[in-house]
Amino acid sequence: MFFFTSKCPLCKQKGQKVNSETMLHHVKDISKISDATYFYCSTPSCDIVYFNNTEIFNTSMINKEVGLKDSSSQQALVCYCYNYAKSSLDTIGLSEKIEIRMNNYGSRCDTRHPAGECCLPQIKQIVQEKLISKEKKKKSIREDMLRLKEKQALEN
Numbered sequence: 001m002f003f004f005t006s007k008c009p010l011c012k013q014k015g016q017k018v019n020s021e022t023m024l025h026h027v028k029d030i031s032k033i034s035d036a037t038y039f040y041c042s043t044p045s046c047d048i049v050y051f052n053n054t055e056i057f058n059t060s061m062i063n064k065e066v067g068l069k070d071s072s073s074q075q076a077l078v079c080y081c082y083n084y085a086k087s088s089l090d091t092i093g094l095s096e097k098i099e100i101r102m103n104n105y106g107s108r109c110d111t112r113h114p115a116g117e118c119c120l121p122q123i124k125q126i127v128q129e130k131l132i133s134k135e136k137k138k139k140s141i142r143e144d145m146l147r148l149k150e151k152q153a154l155e156n
């Protein structure tokens, strides 16, 4: 019995289907691409970019850095239509800036982005997570200060 799998062989997370046009734009050696269906692995810590049940394309087999992978540099792009790098994720209003450009000039995520789809949902998620961790850090500093004050009050 043949089962077609869409789970990444390395991280075991479900991948999203990509079309061959997307693959052709991002794989270094296009002769390795067969007619088969491929999936994109979006797990940041995973080295695999495209896979199906018999083949894999990892980050070293892709012709550009994948900014949404942990292993990529700060210069690696996260928005491939408007060239925003990983380092710009801290920019205030980044997703709004991208949205304005998309509304005015359109986008070609299907061929430019390795995932073959718009970068915005994932960028929004990363920015949100960063914000939450920043808040948590602030809160824990406040709590540390409070504990310190209480301790000093007790000692005096």
Ligand SMILES: [Zn+2]
Pocket: 008, 009, 010, 011, 012, 013, 041, 042, 043, 046, 047, 048
């Ligand atoms: Zn994976």
